[in-house]
Amino acid sequence: MRIIDKYILKKYLGSFFFVLIILIPVIIAVDISEKIDKFLRHADLTIGSIISDYYVNFIINIGNMILPLALFISVLFFTSKLAGNTEIIAINNAKISFTRFLKPYFIGATIVTILALGLNHFIVPNSSKIFTEFSNTYIKNKRVNLKSVNNVNLQLTKNEYIFIRSFNMERNRGNDFSYEKYEGNILKERLSADVIIYKEKDSTYRLNNFYNRKLQEAGDVMRYGRRMDTIFNFEPSDLLYVESLAKEMQTPELLDYIAKSKSRGRGNLNTYLVELHKRTSLPLASYILTLIAVTLGAVKRRGGIGINLTIGVSLMFVYVFMLKIVEVLGGSPDASPLFLVWFPNMIFGALAIYLYVNARK
Structure with a gap:
């Protein structure tokens, strides 16, 4: 691996985790301000329980949720800084092609994707189970009837x-x-x-x-x-058939449940299928978001980093909005969960290819 590859990869991962470290405490502070009165209503609720049962799992869930946003913003930000400091021009003058320039970015995207796949398929479901039970008991004051x-x-x-x-x-x-x-x-x-x-x-x-x-x-x-x-x-x-349980099953358990339910004539399993496909589609979106962020950030604009961030954040809001829409539509009985869950990646994948072709020129 060249020195430039190590430099970019270090910037990629460092910026990504830095953005996560900055965003998560802010979100926790906002959540505490909203939930503090609800915590105080329960005399039997200790600080240790709030931290271990709620906020540890809150961090896992919220971190997994904002991971695409954090990745996109971090890559866009540090790539825009490279362009602003004319470092990309120097790389180009060294006869390094744009495709070769992307190599460390995709190595970083692979690391983030593997991390996200492990979180989505195994860690987050267990965390969601504890988090949901705590929220239903102490915050929402309701329980899913499993009796x-x-x-x-x-x-x-x-x-x-x-x-x-x-x-x-x-x-x-x-x-x-x-x-x-x-x-x-x-x-x-x-x-x-x-x-x-x-x-x-x-x-x-x-x-x-x-x-x-x-x-x-x-x-x-x-x-x-x-x-x-x-x-x-x-x-x-x-x-027992409770749609909310889909988020609380690890992937092997979820696959087994879907197969068994299909063989036994369960009606609409689309909510479970949406959850299953989403666990893979979101992590793999790291490659698409990385490519879009690099192609946007590599261009030095008159407005500086602010213009790039404005364009990037706008695109991310569109992406997140599409994710929420297809998640709702995918749960309907006549929908195709596989197509709908991957549809945002298809649209943004096409955009990434278009930007990449133009960036090479």
Whole structure:
């Protein structure tokens, strides 16, 4: 690696972490001023708990959220300074092409991308779980109901379905249970019960006041009774469907949940798919944002660094706005999450290529 590469890479990473270190304390100070009265309402809430459960995870979440903005501003700022100090002119006079000039930038972008991928896929989900639970308990004073579910329809296999009017997750007990088995569109068996109880010890289900009817060509076979123990291909946790849990699952767990939910006929999983694709699209945007920032900053303008920053920050606001829009649209039932999540990267990727071609000239 040449001296110039080390110099630019050091500037790249140093400026990036410097911007993060500057922005995060400011955001924390604003958040404290807004939340201090809510913290004081809870006598059982200690400073240690606020720091460890809330602000440690707040820093992880907010740092991951502003990472693209911090990266773009830092690269644009120090590249504009290089141009302002005529260092880029000197590099050009040394017969170093613009493409070769980009090499240390992309090495830096690769380091940031790997860091962001690790955060998005593994660290942030665990952090979000603790942060959300704390916020719901002490700040928003609300909790997501994970103790019971109502009106559940679940597909166990291609031909088997269950329906439960209500199920208590703490007691593993449900009411108005129905199981149906089909061959094509023809109903072959129906099993219903007033009460269903999951026995965790042996992973079986107990049906109280059941009625079983099997439809056969020779004649229907009917059976009923007060109690029956049987096995079904689902667990109580499979009945729970809360969209906000997508942010709290590590990627392997999220992939497993999506695959299992698809096989069991879950309706709209787009919110989970948006979260899954976003965890990769945002880190990889580091390359696009780096290229845009360099091509903008490498041009020495009459207005100096201020003009470059104004253009860059405006572009970033458009990018962040598009991210929020596609995240909302991607969760709708008829949307294509994969396309929508990557759409901002496509648009800004095309812009980056256009700026790069012009910068080479």
